[in-house]
Amino acid sequence: MTASEMPKDDEAASRSASNPSTLAGYEGCADDYAETTAPKPDADDQPALVELLKALEPGSRLLEIGSGPGWDADWLKERGLIVRRTDGAESFVQFQAGRGRQAERLDVISDPLGGPYDGVVALHVLQHVEREILPAVFARIAEAIRDGGVFLLALREGEGESVEIGSTGSEYYVALWPRSEIIAALAALGLGLLWSRSFDGREGCWLTALFRKGALR
């Protein structure tokens, strides 16, 4: 996908999109997505990753869900963290292999997550998990984090669901969530909010938030 081909909201689209249709879309666009999202050489504006780094000891072990091209994993590895890179799309696993990074195929909905880890990272991924499935996915993520470990999440903020259509016709499922619901759902699993920020991106509003297991307040 080039920038002009990124998924676009299509109010008229029916609820035919799903996580599998989304993954099928990503299978066809890893190179273009990577090019569109590649870090700028002089850009070091990564507030969420900086917060994550502050919350962990050097050498901490992370699971990254939906690594995509692996740009965030690169940033974290360069700063002393150990990242297990995973993605549900083989295209991204191969993209990372092509630049010498080891990534594994892992579907967050159906595959064992392993662990316990010092932290789990899921940035711009779980909006693609169907609304009714996300609570169970959150529960499995919480189980995969050790006590005192952290969870970094970026999710679409809002209400309802939408279907975004790529230029090749792929249908990307997107669920939007009210901030309060996300924070309450994770609190119920023992994940207390440490830090959060909302920002308007190209596709809409994103909530980025860092949680610590056992740090409820």
Ligand SMILES: C[S@@+](CC[C@H](N)C(=O)[O-])C[C@H]1O[C@@H](n2cnc3c(N)ncnc32)[C@H](O)[C@@H]1O
């Ligand atoms: C918008 S991209 C985000 C990639 C990267 N985390 C980033 O922030 O640029 C969404 C990613 O979620 C992955 N994904 C979607 N559904 C998934 C699933 N069920 N299990 C694992 N990864 C999934 C896609 O393959 C894609 O890499």
